[in-house]
Amino acid sequence: MNNGGAARLQKRGRVVVIASALMMTTALAPAVLFAPDANAQVSAGGIDAEHAFDIPAQSLTSALAQFGVQAGVQVTVDGALARGIDAPTINGTMRASTALEALLRGSGLDYDVTSDGTVVIEAVTSSAGEEVLETLRVEANAPEVADPTKAITDSFVVSRSRTASKTDTPILDDSSAVSVVTQKEMETRNVQDLQQAVAYTAGVQAGEYGSDVRYDYVRIRGFGQQNLGAYRDGLPSRIYNFTNSRPEAYGLQQVDVLKGSTSSLFGMNGPGGLVNMTTKRPQDEASGEVLTTFGENHLRGAGDVTGPVGENSNWSYRLTALWQDAERGQDYSQDDRIYVAPAFSYTPNLDTKLTILTSYSDRESGLGYGFPAGIETSRDAFFGEPDFNNFDTEETNIGYELSHQINDKLEFRQNARYTHVDLTYETVYLNDTTPLGDRWAFAIYGELDRFAIDNQIQYDTAISDMFDSKTLVGLDYSRDQNRERRFDGTASPIDPYNPSYCGMSCIDIDFTSDTEITQAAYGLYAQEQLTIADDWIATVGGRFDYVQSDTDTISSGTTDERDDHKFTSRFGLTYKATNEVSVYGNYSESYQPVYSSLASRPDGVKPQEGTQYEIGVKYQPEAIDALFTAAVFDLTQENVSQYNSATRTYHQIGEINSRGLELEGKMSLGEQTNMTLAYTYLDAEIKDDLTAANIGNRPANVPEHQASAWLDYTIPGQGALGDLTLGGGVRFVGERQRNDGNTETLPSNSVFDAAINYAVTDDVSLSVNATNLLDREYVSSNTFGSRYYGDGRTVLATLKYSW
Structure with a gap:
């Protein structure tokens, strides 16, 4: 079991580990939960006092540590007793005894209260007698401990997912x-x-x-x-x-x-x-922030408030909103946004929680452009038409997440969401072949309706002293209906080196097609996570998918219909070498249907299929808030779709293999230092291709080496001076091939980012963030005959008030 969560709470909340648990030499007898002794009462509140609890689902050791913090009591528990046990979510205002009973329900553990008010966690023993175990003491001083509901947001590191x-x-x-x-x-x-x-x-x-x-x-x-x-x-x-x-x-x-x-x-x-x-979720403790962000041609206002709807209410809320009027680096670009996201949570009891998530987003954006070969000009140059340069979307979401603990071992979860998107996409762009200056016009007016729902049943039980089982069975369904009306045409030529725009009058486009794609996907899946002797965790999963895809070309009156189905599996094994180190291996599969027209595929339509083999190691030290991971993998995808320009048809003979190494570290050292480190090595190869000469080449745009690092450090304030945080990062992308033929190599690039934050007061902060600090000009990709430049330097300042 991972006790890293408790160690991090120890660091933040002055929780002190006094003694380590001794290893058990004999197994505990099977136990049943029974009510605590009614005489185990503590004066001046203690275990019978009411408190506001917000303890997320996590390991029992970590949950008990947070319980001690939030209840203001001292808790002792043997580390061996709690090993391998997960605790449920506890949320709401209740007696401390009620919260503790919910945490221990189904664990085979009980509690007692000593004369000095210490809560002692113990095993329910058989009549054969008790085993005396030394304890892991957790001390809590509630007024001095940081709010545990902000544990995730106060660190770069999390221990669960x-x-x-x-x-x-x-x-x-x-x-x-x-x-x-x-x-x-x-x-x-x-x-x-x-x-x-x-x-x-x-x-x-x-x-x-x-x-x-x-x-x-x-x-x-x-x-x-x-x-x-x-x-x-x-x-x-x-x-x-x-x-x-x-x-x-x-x-x-x-x-x-x-x-x-x-x-x-x-x-x-x-x-x-x-x-x-x-998505941001409602919290039970009231908090909030308002901010404004400003920079060159950039102005933003935003706010985020959350808390209980009323005193002792079962309802909590969150409202997140943003308004932005901005431009991007390229001439005649825009990045205007409106975002409003109300959310509510209802917790009628310890076993049931409903969270309603809604949002509305309106974005008015321009388009970034590729630069055809042979044109050397400013990366911010614009070759389209300012009045016909839109990628505007309006999106509405409404959904919910429901969880209900049916009994000590069985939980039901359901999440669902409906999405509607409207798109206006209008553009004029340069032809990527000679003569330079010729322009095409293109427009899409789209409408998307999406519904998705996922139902899950999870059953947790101890099969014996040696085996703990976590079984998941799920049924999900999604339906996407996407209708797009397309227009194609031309615009008057332009001088790329001295552009002069002519407006809508020089754009000539005609209706091309009206197409509706409908895809309904049904999935039934099951997964078993079996913990063996606390140290081995076997994960076995399988899923059957059935996908119905219809492409209805309304403008021509034709319809392509087909059904796809596939069973995919996963096998994984983890060995917990220590509480801090695990080693794992897995085999997994992927399945990717192709929904394009059957008429363009003379050899039929097959799903693209992938397989992966992976081994790795993870290290999460208990002494510091950090997580280090390393993985090596071998991935292969078959039936990759490829387009034959001569016959204007698709064929699925492509095969790509990607083998590599990933190294990553995240650390939050105290309240002063955060760090991330990442390195990726990819040995990617084309194994099969329509063009025989490409076999053995490296796939386009896949670098062999990538690396990044970020470090920020806070200088504590003194007297009237507040905390000052200085941060910086670098992102490196190695050489990559322009195309699958490997006829041109794109050079590597390194981009630097920086951040400064000054705490004006406890509630007010001023920060400045810069991306591509040195304004490095580089080509991020060279695709479809055009070069795409990375974003230039962007500097944004943010003034924030939080409470």
């Missing part, structure tokens, strides 16, 4: 590689979008198309994941053709990157992995 296994599992225990970007890290770097959020993550290549801001372009382990690999609160946010909206980074409290094939739990996905974004 639901993304990797869809269960609340310590990262140390899971047999897969997962990286978590916390709200604290996002705030420190002042991230403006998802690409910036994951830019310091091992195995991830972000911002491949530089100034192109239509979507969040993310590669994981060499494979593009922007179409199928985006998830919000565990539910898919897939992209079909063009219609989709980017998430608002200010509305996120955490971003998880799960690496490798994931279809055994999440269904259709690429082999590289997925990104799961967690």
Whole structure:
């Protein structure tokens, strides 16, 4: 079991470990839960006093530590007794005894209260007698301890994740590689979008198309994941053709990157992995912030408030809102946003919680452009038409998450979301071939309706003294309907070196097509996490997917229909060498249907399939708040779609292999230092291709080496001076090939970021963040005959008041 959570609480809350538990030499007899002795009462409050509790689901050791903090009592527990036991979420105002009974329910443990008010956790023993065990003492002084509800946001490090296994599992225990970007890290770097959020993550290549801001372009382990690999609160946010909206980074409290094939739990996905974004949730303790961010052609106002609806209420709320009027680096660009996200949580009792998540987003954006070969001009130059340069999206979401503890061992969870997106996409762009200056015009008017729901049953039990079982069974469904009306045409030529714009009168476009893509996906999955003798954790999972895809070309009256189905599996094994170190291995599979027209595929349509083998080690020291991971992997994707320009048809003979190494470390050392380190080595190779000469080459835009580092340090204030935080980072991307033919190499680049934050008062702070501090000009990719430049230097200042 991972006791790192308790160690971190120890550091933040002055929780002191006095003695370590001795190893048990004999197993405890099976036990049943019984009510505590009614005579075990403490005067002046103690175990019978009411408190506001907010203890997330986690290991029992960590949960008991937080219980002691929030109840203001001393707790002692033998480390061996609590090993391998998970505690449920405790949320609400109640007697301390009620909260403690809920934490211990089904654990085979009970408690007693000594004459000095100390709470002693003990095993329920058989009539054969008791075993006396030395204890791990946890001391708590509630008024001096930092608010535990902010434990995630006050650190770059978390110890648990639901993304990797869809269960609340310590990262140390899971047999897969997962990286978590916390709200604290996002705030420190002042991230403006998802690409910036994951830019310091091992195995991830972000911002491949530089100034192109239509979507969040993310590669994981060499494979593009922007179409199928985006998830919000565990539910898919897939992209079909063009219609989709980017998430608002200010509305996120955490971003998880799960690496490798994931279809055994999440269904259709690429082999590289997925990104799961967690929306900000209501908190039981009132808090909030308002801020303004300003820079060159950039003005933002935002606020985030949360707390209980009323005193002793079962309801809590959160309202997150943002307004922005901004431009990006390229001429005639814009980045205007409105975002409003009300959320509510209802907790009628300890066993049930309902969270309602809604949001509205309106973004008015321009488009980033590639520069055709042969044109050498400013990276901010604009070759389109200012009045026909829009990528505007309006998105509405309404969803919920429901959890209900049916009994001590059985829990039901359900989350669902409905999404509607409207898109206006209008652009004029340069032809990427001679003669230079010729321009094309293009427009898409799209409408997307998406519904997704995921139902889960989790059953936890101890099979014997040797085995603990965590069984998950799920059924999910998603339906996406995407209708797009397309227009194509031309615009008057332009001199790229002295552009003169002519307005709407020189644009000539005609209606091309009206297409509706409907895809319904059904998934049934099961997973078993079996803990053997506390040290071995075997994870076995499987999933059956059935996908119905219809492409209805309304303009021509034709329809392509087909059904796909696939069973995918996962096998993983983790060995807990110590409470701080685990070693793991896994095999997993991916499944990626192809929804394009059957008519363009003379050899039929087959799903793209992937397999992965991975081994790794994780180290989470108890003495400091840190997590270090290393992984080596071998990924292969088959049936990769390839386009034959001569026949204008697609064929699925492509095969790509990606092998590599990932190293990552995250540390929050005290309240003064945060650090991230990441390195990725990728040995990627084309194994099969329509063009025989490409076989053995490196896939386009996949670097062999990537690295990043971030460090910030806080100089404590003295007297009238407040804390001063200085931070800086570097992101390195190595050489990569322009195309699969490997006819041109793009040079490596290093980009530096920086941050300064000054605490004017306890509640007011002023920060300045810079990305690409040295204004490095570099080509992020060279695709479709055009060069895409990375963003230039951006400097933003933020004045924030929080309470």
